Amino acid sequence: MSHNKKTITIITAVVLVLALVIGWCAWRKHVTSTKETQASANTSSSSSTNKAKKKTPVLSDKQKEQNKTIALQMEKDMRNWGVDSLADPHQWAKQPADQVLAALRTPDNIETPADMPTSMKINQGWGSNAPSYVCNTFDYQSLCDTMPTSQAWWKNEVWGTGTRWVKDPTAKVYDDGKVRVKGKVRTILVTSGDTYSEGDYNALTPAWRDYQIDDLLTIENGKVSDIEYEGDQYWWINPFLSQWTPDKVADSLGYGTRIAIPVSGGLNWNGMNPTGITRVLNAPESKGDLDGKVDWSMWDDVSFSSNTGCQNCPAS
Structure with missing residues (x-):
């Protein structure tokens, strides 16, 4: 009986040893297989990455120059x-007030440049010919018939608006076809409401403000297919790719430069009938009004001696 127990013990020990050996071998095989799979995956990934890098096109100098020209043309078309x-x-x-006002009036028939080099889908709500703000707002539907488009509505709200590049913007072309355009644009805003006068001269006080531009344009097949904007994009500095709204226009321009222009004769705002929806620039009631934010230097050499209706006018 003792001999049988000893035999069983030996057999059990041998079985356990064999099981451990078999288990260890299986574990090693699994670990080795996993490492090989990971190594293969890493190699494949590295190979794919290298292939992707190799496939990234490098533009020739001629192509870069073409992309630069396209980007600059796009920026000028969309902002001027x-x-x-x-x-x-x-x-x-x-100068006569009517002549000055005519020069500062927003022109009729503002159109998106026909040759603007873009393949982007233009939203129907963007631009001068889109349905006007009053047509899109339930409370003002009654005004839609007389001001159906954005430009018709805006010319009714303010006298003059416009933007120009202060100087030609700069452009940096990348190998992937994108172009970084930087520069500065200047906007002018003229609203009705000026009342200050001395003698025969009335003060016309437009506002000017500069805005920094930093855009990244994607160029594909000779067209701008996408634009990534840095910073705020107010519609009055990007009118053809934006919806025209009354928000913040006077508030923004009011923080710019105000200059009082002495013009001869009364200010006739013919063609305007503001709805009151759009805020306008605050009009100075005196030369010291608006915390001195208005430049009155043009009035220094204005003579009032010939005007008998002027009270307390300085002598010539």
Whole structure:
């Protein structure tokens, strides 16, 4: 009986040893297989990455120059519009009010440039000919018939608006076909409401403001297919790719430069009937009004001696 127990013990020990050996071998095989699979995957991934890198096109100097030209043309087409914001206001000092107002009036028939080099889908709500703000707002539907388009509505709200590049923007072309365009644009805003006068001269006080532009344009097949904007994109500096709304226009421009232009004769805002929806620029009631934010230097050499109706006017 003792001999049988000893035999059984030996057999059990042998079986356990064999099981351990078999288990260890199986574990090693699994670990080795896993490492090989991971190594293979890493090699495959590295190979795919290398292939992808190799497939990234490198533009020739000629292609880069073409992309640069396309990007700059796009930026000029999409941002230059309306009243010339770069015109020197000193040219209008002491000129007839009607002539000055005509020069500062938003022009009719503002159209998206037909040759603007883009393949982007243009939203039907963007641009000058889109349905106007009053047509899109339930409370003002009654005004839609008289102001059906954005430009018709905007010309009714404010006298003049426009934007120009201050100088030609810069462009940096990348190997992937994208172009970084940077620069500065200037907007002018003229709203009705000016009342200050001395003698025969009335003060017209437009506002100007500069905005920094930093855009990344994707160029594909000779067209701009996408634009990534850095910073705020107000519609008045990008009118053809934006919806025109009354929000923030006067608020934003009001923080810019205000200049009081002395013009001869009364200010007739013919063609306007503001709805009150859009905020307008605050009009100075005196030369010290608006915390001195208005530049009155053009009035320094204005003579009032010939005006008998002027009270307390300085002598010539």
